[in-house]
Amino acid sequence: MIEPGGKGKVNELRKDDVFHASKIALLNALAAIKSVIDSLDSIEKIIKLTLYVSSENFFSNQHLVANGASSLLQEIFGERGVHARSAVGVTELPLDASLELELIVQYKQTKL
Numbered sequence: 001m002i003e004p005g006g007k008g009k010v011n012e013l014r015k016d017d018v019f020h021a022s023k024i025a026l027l028n029a030l031a032a033i034k035s036v037i038d039s040l041d042s043i044e045k046i047i048k049l050t051l052y053v054s055s056e057n058f059f060s061n062q063h064l065v066a067n068g069a070s071s072l073l074q075e076i077f078g079e080r081g082v083h084a085r086s087a088v089g090v091t092e093l094p095l096d097a098s099l100e101l102e103l104i105v106q107y108k109q110t111k112l
Contacts, residue, residue, distance in 0.1 A: 006098030011056040015065055018098050022051060022068035025101040030076075037107050046073050046083040047104040054098050055089035062087035069101060 006021040008014075026049075034040050051066040053059075066087035073081040093100050 007096045008098060009054050009056040009059075010062075010065065010098050011059050012061070014098070015059075015061055018053070018065050019068040022065055022099060022101065023072045025051075025099060026069040026072055026103070029101055029103040033103070033105060033107075038110065040076075042107045042110065043077065043105050044080065044108055045106045046077060046081050047106055048084040048086070048102075049073065049104075050086045050088065050102040052088050052090050052093060052100040052102075054091070054093045054096075059089065062089045065099065 006014075006018050010018050030040060033043070037043075049066070049069055051062070051069060053062040053065050055062060066085060070083070070085055073083060075081070
């Protein structure tokens with residue numbers, strides 16, 4: 001797994017750094033999925049991405065932070081990477097993380 005390295009609340013000054021951290025969080029999510037389904041080629045469609053952003057008061061650009069992960073999904077999967085998305089500002093995340101990413105995918109199961 002790759003370490004995103006983002007701790008603390010996000011504000012306008014940190015949004016570009018956390019934009020890149022959302023890409024790393026996505027790669028970690030894909031690595032976790034790959035460990036279960038053996039190959040990312042089995043993914044038929046990305047259903048939904050949810051990004052939780054630990055935000056300072058008056059920070060309202062959570063959607064711009066989520067653009068990092070969303071654009072990378074479409075770059076990796078093309079049409080299969082088009083997805084629904086939520087970007088949610090929260091007051092706190094576990095371990096003082098700056099963001100947390102949730103990914104729902106549809107995949108074809110290989111025969112046992």
